[in-house]
Amino acid sequence: MNNFVLLPIIIPFFFGMVLMFGQKSLRFQRGGAMFGLILAFISAVSLLFTVKNEGVQKITFGGWPEPFGITMVSDMVSALLVTTTLLLAIFIVWYSFSSIGTAREHFYYYPAIMMIITGVNGAFTTGDIFNMFVFFEVLLMASYVLIVLGGTRAQLAGSIKYILINVISSALFVIAIAYLYAIIGTLNMADISVKIAEINQPAIITVIAVLFLMVFGLKAAIFPLYFWLPTSYAAAPPPVLALFGALLTKVGVYAIMRTYTLFFIHDTAYTHELLLWLSVFTILAGCIGALAYFDVKQIIIYNIVIAVGVILFGVAQMNETGLQGAMFYLIHDMIIKAALFMLVGIIVYKTGTTNLRKMGGLMKSSPTLGWFYLIAAFGLAGIPPLSGFVGKLLIAKGGFEAGNTWSSLFVLATSLLVLLSVIRIFIYAFWGEEKPVQPILTNAETTKLFIPTAIVIIISIAYGVGAEYLTPFMSDAGRLLADPSIYVDAVLKGE
Template structure:
């Protein structure tokens, strides 16, 4: 005769049984809001007149959430939420630390400004083909990548923003756009394939994909597992996404082809996801492997810096020149990773935040110049100083900023990186950073002189009214003002960068937050 017994399982070691505090939902809001708004835009695809303002409003709400999330992280520490209430490593975690939260703030700020600019730059056809839905869904993928605590989901969010970026790149279906999109797609798909292979390899070695779990297990497996092979695969995948030499040729072949607002978002944000992946992989997960690969990464950084800015010097099209400036900046960030010290990582974090804002502003400035002069070619532009002195002032400020000259924000991260290179015995790398800054001044100073300072060339189109002056000045002010404030008062951002770097070098707090006392081991 069967005997009925009552058995109650104790789930406290595997699941979160208490209600989730409302403030903790901030960690998923930067992903959830763009996904919801993107879905609304797809459903309301016939009401295209409202798309721009819906997307801008959704991104503005996302920006507010990212700022609140960063403030909470700085005040109370790392914020973790694991999906399905399962404790890690059973559940997939979202983790907001100073690194991820600060990158999300900077990237979303640029996206908000680009969304407002797009209300003038994107016409009815672009709205009908879903420009704004793709834009905001791309930012869902970017923020997901910055805030995930799981390596496979980092790959998933890569795919989300890559798919959206393909659609944005071909918007308009012009021949040059299709050509650029083909190169962009093929090379990025190769990079994500390496990423997927490395992630499968990671799971085969560790039996987990949770970043905190990998970080705490890596030391025990270092003598028996092929971790160097694994890190080289990640280095190749993230370097290709970041457009580092010698796998950078896809960027200058594609970033000049879409609408300028799309180029602004791509150049400012997408390559920084690759830098974020390198920081997370080498700073937190595999620092001993970084020591072995540091010389290789240093030479890659130097080649990326010099060849990138030399490419900019050779261009007569402003968009192409800015594409090479993007590449050169990636080399500067790689230099801090190669140095591998807390100061080097802090310099890279600071420079990445600065680079997102200044590159977005430079691309949008190029769009304003095109709306006035009718061209992106240095041969056809001129006379903008006489016609629009305020635009000339913005241009001079942005040139100083990207070159690392006062009073803008670009000075301080370069000072940090040069100082870190000298203290670590990498004096030649510090010299390369300074040389790159000088060449950047020459390259963009040439653009300023030819396109803005010199008189309008004969037989060139006269200066037009262009887009709404309020919109043009507004978007440039929205990005230039933070750079000026940071340039004049850099201490808060330096402290933020140092906090982010410290969390990478010493992952004890990160691991302890993801795996609190009593969590499954």
């Protein structure tokens, strides 16, 4: 057992509770949030290397043996995701200092962020399917606070759809868990894997697998369940949008990845073929949306949908290469989406609009911002040697190995559409004649925003250029996802 498994969850929760007090002191709120996140990040890095050197770590509550107690499990997949979550949260909070506004900061902004991080890290770490539901609810309740904080008309309109969809998906989640428990008789995910293998996944389990795909697909925004995402996310302020875009849909993606590689693996001719085609249609729908809009927020939001499809396409291959690529691309997408939403936020603060047709000439006044945006755009599209290249290449390779040649070629070809969608922002906003603007923030304030944004972009560059050094970690994650027995033995047998 390893008590350090809980630190990346407990530390944000503790600081979130503490920050509920002292709302009038910005120094206390900002300093407490930043200190708590840095402390949690250090614990996550330590846990990551512990998992690398010693294998899967776990802790079970209540003194009960597995699978009867509630088990928290940190394997290479969850450790990588938890570490990335905390790293990005540090820079998004830093970005918030000069962008979110003191009114929101005084009204539980930082406690809500800490609670979201608690829920996200808990969902990544739990080894119990019902506990995953609990952590989903923790992060969702905190996200409800952030999406309405400020009370603008757009926020309230977007939040209604967001809350309604998540209430429905949560109800379906409970129903799916109840059906699974009625058939299998356990909630421990490792034990579920063993029990389903023993009964060889009858048709009722396939039905439950599809129901879980609907539940997690709503949260991950896969086709055709992504309809709520654009309007709900676009209403949020830029730092909240960066947090949501980088983290929230990725929890749904992780849940599909975990369940569809750990225990829904005995009827892949149906379940994973369905996942493959849904992922292809998700990519297509995202490309259409990204190319159709002239709103900078909407373009990047639809690129969230595209990335969800690409990751799940890798998962659907069910081979080590595709799964390793999915992990590479998942981490890349978390980093690059945070960077792009932070960049888009600066553009909006400088121009006072999200409409590309009303922008122009920013290259003259903000050349550094323009070049950093271009680097991030190339990274999103997977231009080598930037961060998106390795993951997408491995996903396509996994598709070729699985015999899905044409769909793999489609995934590669859509990189051009992704590049086109984000280059439009560069062309409209940074080139051409300068247009009259009504900036929301001063140049000095946007310069403060650029510092954490530039660091995140540099991290994304390092992630791509230094892929060789990350490969051992990603290989371990891909191997664990491809071979469920590694996870099952570590949890149930303590190996």
